[in-house]
Amino acid sequence: xxxxxxxxxxxxxxxxxxxxxxxxxxxxxxxxxxxxxxxxxxxxxxxxxxxxxxxxxxxxxxxxxxxxxxxxxxxxxxxxxxxxxxxxxxxxxxxxxxxxxxxxxxxxxxxxxxxxxxxxxxxxxxxxxxxxxxxxxxxxxxxxxxxxxxxxxxxxxxxxxxxxxxxxxxxxxxxxxxxxxxxxxxxxxxxxxxxxxxxxxxxxxxxxxxxxxxxxxxxxxxxxxxxxxxxxxxxxxxxxxxxxxxxxxxxxxxxxxxxxxxxxxxxxxxxxxxxxxxxxxxxxxxxxxxxxxxxxxxxxxxx
Ligand code: TA6
Numbered sequence: 001x002x003x004x005x006x007x008x009x010x011x012x013x014x015x016x017x018x019x020x021x022x023x024x025x026x027x028x029x030x031x032x033x034x035x036x037x038x039x040x041x042x043x044x045x046x047x048x049x050x051x052x053x054x055x056x057x058x059x060x061x062x063x064x065x066x067x068x069x070x071x072x073x074x075x076x077x078x079x080x081x082x083x084x085x086x087x088x089x090x091x092x093x094x095x096x097x098x099x100x101x102x103x104x105x106x107x108x109x110x111x112x113x114x115x116x117x118x119x120x121x122x123x124x125x126x127x128x129x130x131x132x133x134x135x136x137x138x139x140x141x142x143x144x145x146x147x148x149x150x151x152x153x154x155x156x157x158x159x160x161x162x163x164x165x166x167x168x169x170x171x172x173x174x175x176x177x178x179x180x181x182x183x184x185x186x187x188x189x190x191x192x193x194x195x196x197x198x199x200x201x202x203x204x205x206x207x208x209x210x211x212x213x214x215x216x217x218x219x220x221x222x223x224x225x226x227x228x229x230x231x232x233x234x235x236x237x238x239x240x241x242x243x244x245x246x247x248x249x250x251x252x253x254x255x256x257x258x259x260x261x262x263x264x265x266x267x268x269x270x271x272x273x274x275x276x277x278x279x280x281x282x283x284x285x286x287x288x289x290x291x292x293x294x295x296x297x298x299x300x301x302x303x
Contacts, residue, residue, distance in 0.1 A: 023067035048076035060265035082160035152279035163271025171226025208247035216241035237287035242269035
C-alpha cells in the first residue's frame, strides 16, 4: 500500500502519520494524548523509538542500525517469530525481516493504537509450510503496550516460539539493575543452553550475559541509577524473559553496533521460548507486554 493510501486509510491527524524514510522504508509516527511518541516501521512491524511526554527516549537504537531488507534493525523491539535463536530457520525467524501490512488504527481519549499483520505466503511456505497470521497491536498512552496475536489458519497443528526482543536504553550497563529474576531457572546460551538457577535477587552486569529465564514473574523491573529511571515490564502469556548483553568483545563483533555500544543497552525480552506455543487449527494465541517508565525511589539519605 502506498504512502498516500496509508495516510488516508489509517492516518489520524496529528496522532498517526506515515512517512517515507531516506532508507526507502515507511514508518508510522504515533503520538498519545499524553504527548508520548513512538515510531514503528512496516518492515518487521519494528518499533524503533518510544519517547515519554518529556521527550526522553526509552528504547535503544544503534546509530549503526541498518534499514535494509533482509537485515534486522539493531535496537527498538524486534518481533521474533516463529523461532527464537538458531534452528531450522534463520536465527530469530523471519517476521522481523518481512514487510508487514497495516490493518487497523484507532485513537481514543486513552491511547493511540496501530495494528500490523503478516500472513503466510507462497514465499514463506517454502521455508515454513504452515498457514498462519500474526499481528502486533501497539498501544501508546503514558505506557507502551505490544500485543502479539497468532492464528493457526491451517488444518494441522502449528507450533512456534515468539518474543518481543526489547532493547532498553541505559546510561551505562554497569549502573543497571534488574529485579524479578530471583530463583528462576534459566537456559544459559553461553554454556550450550545448560540449565541454571538464579540465586541473585537483583541482577547487575559486569560481563556478557545471554540467558532465557523460564516462567518469569509477570512483572519485571529495569532500573538505571544513572538516569534515575525505572521501567516496569508487565506481561501476560509470555512466560519467559531473556536477558542479553553482548559485552565488549561480542559487541565489537556486531557491525551494526557502535563501538562500546554494549554499554548503552540491556535487552529484556518477553516471550514464549522454553515451551513452544502449540495451536490446533483455528486456535489463536495472544500475549502482551506493557512498558511503563518511572523514577527511582531515591534512598532517604539522598533526599
Ligand atoms: O537476545 C538473545 C539473542 O538470542 C542473543 O543470543 C543474540 O544473538 C541476540 O539475540 C541478538 O541476535 P541478532 O540476530 O539480532 O543479532
